[in-house]
Amino acid sequence: MESATIKTAVAPADAALTAAGARDTKFHTRKVCVYYGEKQALFDVDLDIFSNEVTALIGPSGCGKSTYLRSLNRMNDTIDICRVTGDIILDDIDVYSREIDVVHLRARVGMVFQKPNPFPKSIYENVCYGPRIHGIASGKADLDQIVEESLIKAGLWNEVKDRLDAPGTGLSGGQQQRLCIARAIAVHPEVILMDEPCSALDPIATAKIEELIDELRENYTIVIVTHSMQQAARVSQRTAFFHLGYLVEVGETEQIFTNPVDQRTQDYITGRFG
Amino acid sequence: MTDITMNDSSEMNAPPTAHKGATAAEAVRRSLKRRYAAEARFRAYGIAAVIFAMLALTTLFATIISSGMSAFRATVIELEVDLDASVIDPDGTRNPQTLATANYRALVFNSLRGMFPDVTSRNDRRDLTAMLSRGASFQVQKLVVDDPSLIGSKIKITVPVSSDVDLYEKGVIKKGTDSADRRVNDKQMAWFDDLKAKGIVSTRFNTTFFTAADSREPELAGIWGAVTGSFFTMLVTLLLSFPIGVAAAVYLEEFAPKNRITQVIEVNINNLAAVPSIVFGLLGLAVFINFFGLPRSAPLVGGMVLALMTLPTIIIAGRAALKAVPPSIREAALGLGASPVQVVSHHLLPLAMPGMLTGTIIGMAQALGETAPLLMIGMVAFIVDIPGGVTDPATVLPVQVYLWADSPERAFVARTSAAIMVLLGFLVFMNALAVVLRKRFERRW
Numbered sequence: 062m063e064s065a066t067i068k069t070a071v072a073p074a075d076a077a078l079t080a081a082g083a084r085d086t087k088f089h090t091r092k093v094c095v096y097y098g099e100k101q102a103l104f105d106v107d108l109d110i111f112s113n114e115v116t117a118l119i120g121p122s123g124c125g126k127s128t129y130l131r132s133l134n135r136m137n138d139t140i141d142i143c144r145v146t147g148d149i150i151l152d153d154i155d156v157y158s159r160e161i162d163v164v165h166l167r168a169r170v171g172m173v174f175q176k177p178n179p180f181p182k183s184i185y186e187n188v189c190y191g192p193r194i195h196g197i198a199s200g201k202a203d204l205d206q207i208v209e210e211s212l213i214k215a216g217l218w219n220e221v222k223d224r225l226d227a228p229g230t231g232l233s234g235g236q237q238q239r240l241c242i243a244r245a246i247a248v249h250p251e252v253i254l255m256d257e258p259c260s261a262l263d264p265i266a267t268a269k270i271e272e273l274i275d276e277l278r279e280n281y282t283i284v285i286v287t288h289s290m291q292q293a294a295r296v297s298q299r300t301a302f303f304h305l306g307y308l309v310e311v312g313e314t315e316q317i318f319t320n321p322v323d324q325r326t327q328d329y330i331t332g333r334f335g
Numbered sequence: 336m337t338d339i340t341m342n343d344s345s346e347m348n349a350p351p352t353a354h355k356g357a358t359a360a361e362a363v364r365r366s367l368k369r370r371y372a373a374e375a376r377f378r379a380y381g382i383a384a385v386i387f388a389m390l391a392l393t394t395l396f397a398t399i400i401s402s403g404m405s406a407f408r409a410t411v412i413e414l415e416v417d418l419d420a421s422v423i424d425p426d427g428t429r430n431p432q433t434l435a436t437a438n439y440r441a442l443v444f445n446s447l448r449g450m451f452p453d454v455t456s457r458n459d460r461r462d463l464t465a466m467l468s469r470g471a472s473f474q475v476q477k478l479v480v481d482d483p484s485l486i487g488s489k490i491k492i493t494v495p496v497s498s499d500v501d502l503y504e505k506g507v508i509k510k511g512t513d514s515a516d517r518r519v520n521d522k523q524m525a526w527f528d529d530l531k532a533k534g535i536v537s538t539r540f541n542t543t544f545f546t547a548a549d550s551r552e553p554e555l556a557g558i559w560g561a562v563t564g565s566f567f568t569m570l571v572t573l574l575l576s577f578p579i580g581v582a583a584a585v586y587l588e589e590f591a592p593k594n595r596i597t598q599v600i601e602v603n604i605n606n607l608a609a610v611p612s613i614v615f616g617l618l619g620l621a622v623f624i625n626f627f628g629l630p631r632s633a634p635l636v637g638g639m640v641l642a643l644m645t646l647p648t649i650i651i652a653g654r655a656a657l658k659a660v661p662p663s664i665r666e667a668a669l670g671l672g673a674s675p676v677q678v679v680s681h682h683l684l685p686l687a688m689p690g691m692l693t694g695t696i697i698g699m700a701q702a703l704g705e706t707a708p709l710l711m712i713g714m715v716a717f718i719v720d721i722p723g724g725v726t727d728p729a730t731v732l733p734v735q736v737y738l739w740a741d742s743p744e745r746a747f748v749a750r751t752s753a754a755i756m757v758l759l760g761f762l763v764f765m766n767a768l769a770v771v772l773r774k775r776f777e778r779r780w
Contacts, residue, residue, distance in 0.1 A: 139669060141593055164672045172670035178663035180682060190681070191671040241667070248671060 084111040087252060087282045088133060093147035095128050095137065102128045105147070106308045108301055110252075115274060115283045117297035117314065119290060121329065124303040126286045130254050133284065134170035135163050151252075168195050171250035175257040177237035179229030179244070184221050187229040187240055188212060191248035207247055215243035216273050235266025242273065246281070253277065255285040259292065271296050290330055294318050302326045399759075403752025409541035409554065410504040411493045412467070412530060416446045416475055420487045429483050439472040439479070443494070450533070451526060462523055468495040470543075470555045495543070496536075498553035498746035500527055504538065507745070518745070544753065548721045549735065553746035556739070558754050560721045564634055564714070564729030565703060565761075571638020571725055572702050576645040577695055581684075583646070584653025584691070589679055608647035615644045616711030624712060632713040632728040640708045645698040652694020656687035689776030696769040700762050706733040732758045 088110035095103040103125045110116050118126040128137070135156060137143040149156040156166060168191075179187050188208045189198070198204040208225070212218040217239045221232070229240050238258055245253055255274070259267040274283060274296045287293050293300050294314060301311040302323075310323045321327045420427070423437040444464045448454065454463050471494035478492070479485055495501070499518040502508045508517045510524055519527075530536050548560025583604075591597045619640035623629045629636050660683050668678040709715065714730050715738065722729035730738070732754065739751040 134670070136666065136670065139665070164674050167670060167672035172666075174663060174666055174670070176663055178661075178667040180664065180667060181686065190668075190673075194671070194673055194677055194681075244667075244671065 084114070086110070087112045087151065088284075089148070089150040090133075091148045091150075093129065093132065093145065093149060095125070095132055096144040096146075097140070098142040102306055103132075104306045106303075108308055108311055110282060110284055111299065112282050113278055113280070114299060115278050115285060115297040117293035117300045118284065118286045118303060119288075119293050119300060119329075120303035120309075122288075125306040126301075126303045127256055129303070130256055130284060130286050133252070133254055134167050134172055136167075136172065138163065168248050169250055170252040170254060171245035171248055173238070173241050173245050173253060173255045173258050176261050177234055177241055179232070179237050179240050181228065181230050183226045184212075184229045184232070184240060185225040188243050188247050191244060195248060197248065211243040211247040212240075214246055214277070215239045216269060216276075217243055233266070235262050235269060238262060238266070238270060239273065242270075242277075246277070250281065252282045252284065255283065257286050257288060260288060267292070290318070302329060304329070399752045399755050403749055403754075403756050405505050405507070406544060406746075406749035406753035407541050408505070408538050409543065410496045410501045410536065410538050412496055413491060413493050413535040413537070414443065414446045414471070415489055415491050416442050417489050418442065418475075418479060418486050423479060423486050424483075429486075431480065434480050434483060435476065437476070437479070439475040443467060443471045443475055450530070454526075459522060462520060463526060466497055466500045466523055466527060468497050468554045469552055470495055493537075495554045496527075498744060501554055502746055503527060504536070544750070548719050549717060549730070549738070550719060551717075553742075553744050553750060556747070556750060558732065558735060558757055560718060561730050561732045561735035561754070562757070563721050564637075564718075565731040567634035567722060567725045567729060568637040568641060568709075568714075568731055569699060569703060571635055572641040572645055573695070573699060575639060575642035576649055576698065579642075580646050580649030580695070580698075581653055581691055584650045584657060585679055585684070587650070588654045588657040589683065590675065604647050604650050608651065611707075612644055612705055613707040613711060615640050616708030618643070619708060619712045630726050630728075632716045632718070632730075633726045634714075634722065634729050634731075635725040636712050637709050637714050637729075637731065638725065640712060641702040641705055644705065644708065645695075645702050648698035648701065649691070649695050652697070653687065653691045656690025656694070657683055659690060660686045689772055693769045693773050696765050696772070700765040700769075703731075703761060703765070704733050704758065706737055709734050710737075732761070 086109045088108075090106060090108050090110075093103055093106040093108075094101060106125075106129055108129075118130060120126050131137045132145050133149060133151075133156070137145060145157060151166070151170065154161060180190065182190075185208055188211050189204050192198045192204060192207050198207055209218065209222075212221065217236060220236060221227070221240075229237065232240060238261075242253075242258075258274075259270050262270065271292065274285065277283060278298075285293075285297065297314045299311065300314045300317040302309045302317065302321075302325075304325055310317065310321060310326045312322070317326060318330055321330065419442060422442060423439075424430075424433055426433070444467075447464060447467060448460065451463060454460055471492075474492060474494055478490065496504070499508065500523065503519045503524060504527070508519050510521075514520055527536070543555060544557045546559050547555060547557030550556040587597065587601065587604075591600075619636055623636045623639055624631055629639075664682050664686065665678055668682050669675075673681065709731060715734050716728060716730065717738070718728050718730050720727070736751055736754045736758065739747045739754060
């Protein structure tokens with residue numbers, strides 16, 4: 062924190078929170094650096110993510126917010142040249158330690174992607190895929206129940222309950238994204254990572270997803286990357302601003318948008334760059 | 336800067352003013368003509384190319400079909416054969432060995448000679464009986480062996496004529512030409528016309544061609560042996576190359592680290608696709624036959640050699656099919672906690688399968704038409720038995736075409752073309768199947 066204070070303004074917000082002491086930390090990340098080959102994409106990110114809250118990651122394109130998000134459930138592993146250093150602690154286990162099973166990690170930390178990506182299978186198959194491969198459900202009745210619950214939680218049940226056998230790819234964009242959310246929560250994860258979940262959707266579908274995110278907060282910890290500052294302001298409790306691979310500032314959403322500490326945050330949220 | 340003259344060809348610098356704008360529009364109008372002319376020329380080249388290709392194809396098919404069609408018809412004679420017991424079974428023992436080796440040729444020849452009592456000289460009698468196919472006596476032999484009770488009776492059988500007489504009937508060998516140039520002499524022509532006048536000569540569909548294996552006598556030769564040989568060879572090729580090819584494609588595309596070694600492997604697979612097929616034949620000869628001691632001329636070895644040749648095609652097509660699966664599907668499955676093997680088996684393989692199958696069918700079609708490597712491993716042998724398994728000596732369709740094309744008998748010309756038609760039929764069918772599969776399983780994301 063000694064040198065970090067120069068670059069990031071984490072200190073005041075974190076101090077306030079520690080004082081409040083009410084919140085549980087879900088993810089505890091310290092000095093996270095990510096490299097793509099020779100190029101460093103993230104520099105010493107120290108960030109805590111609290112349980113049952115929505116944390117928004119904002120910043121201009123290429124600032125590393127998606128990279129940070131994807132290192133939380135090790136989706137970066139799929140990129141050969143990607144290297145992650147630093148500590149990413151989920152509850153009390155190090156995500157990048159040798160002991161952790163990445164399959165198990167991703168069952169605990171689900172993900173929703175920028176572009177809705179349902180499998181080219183039926184709606185039912187889409188939702189039950191996760192529980193099935195993890196062996197969560199015991200029998201068909203159990204599976205049916207998980208599918209129904211997940212679709213209800215994702216606010217899609219009423220729209221699709223009569224056509225669960227229809228292909229998931231036949232739904233509208235907004236419905237597809239909610240299907241992807243239903244698919245993610247069917248595995249009963251603890252954390253849901255969302256990488257610009259609304260960027261491919263129209264405003265009405267976006268509103269529905271945002272509503273859904275707010276409801277999901279009760280049971281899940283959510284980290285959302287977004288380009289829309291309004292969206293960050295609407296759905297999140299905490300906001301982290303990334304710039305050029307550095308975490309510039311993190312704090313209560315209200316504080317970030319009304320009274321940012323750092324000049325760059327001020328410039329970004331007022332639209333002077335980005 | 337804004338000044339533009341009529342002969343300034345770059346209309347891109349059109350000035351924004353109204354007056355000069357008219358000039359620019361004029362320049363654009365004039366250049367349009369040139370552009371449209373270029374477009375029309377380009378279309379014409381394209382159409383000419385297509386017409387040329389179609390013409391070449393039509394000529395090919397027309398030649399093959401016109402020269403091959405006659406092989407599907409066969410000329411036959413109805414003979415009344417006296418199954419004389421004193422010739423077949425003089426001792427009356429009905430011993431199968433005796434029945435099998437009796438002189439049926441004499442019986443058939445006697446039947447024909449009976450119709451021409453005035454033919455007496457030795458040479459003429461030989462010419463007369465030469466009009467019948469050698470298969471006639473085998474036909475009688477088979478009848479008698481199957482049912483010895485026929486002995487002593489007179490039976491009517493339909494026997495093929497010799498291939499030369501068949502050609503005379505089909506008009507390939509004509510009367511009035513120099514008799515030294517033809518294998519049917521004037522006397523034979525007269526006898527045949529005589530038989531025709533008696534109404535015992537007829538032309539029927541040549542079933543022998545589709546049921547028999549190769550033979551020295553064109554009228555008795557068929558492609559069924561080669562078709563079965565091709566089937567067994569393709570079976571071995573498919574069973575070997577498909578699983579190995581798919582496994583290699585999946586590993587290289589999804590699991591292999593991208594380093595120098597995999598790069599070398601990748602380059603070599605592409606090189607393998609360009610290796611001349613006869614080299615694979617030599618490899619098969621040296622390794623499979625000489626080193627491992629596998630049987631010569633067998634579909635097993637042929638299939639293994641062709642599998643080596645087909646592998647690169649399947650691997651390359653398989654990798655392309657896997658690459659075409661959008662990365663979002665991989666991410667979705669990985670994000671749900673699917674293990675890499677689950678991602679492959681649940682999502683990638685089902686989605687890539689149509690592409691893989693298309694590649695496989697195209698590779699198999701290539702293998703079906705392959706000749707050179709099979710020559711090296713002895714599948715070019717003259718084989719009269721229809722193979723019953725992958726280790727029996729066999730030949731394949733394209734090699735059969737090669738063998739017949741090389742035969743001196745004139746009747747093999749038509750049979751060569753007919754065999755080509757059958758081979759092309761299989762190839763067209765396989766390619767059509769590939770197209771149907773591709774269309775059927777085409778997905779949009």
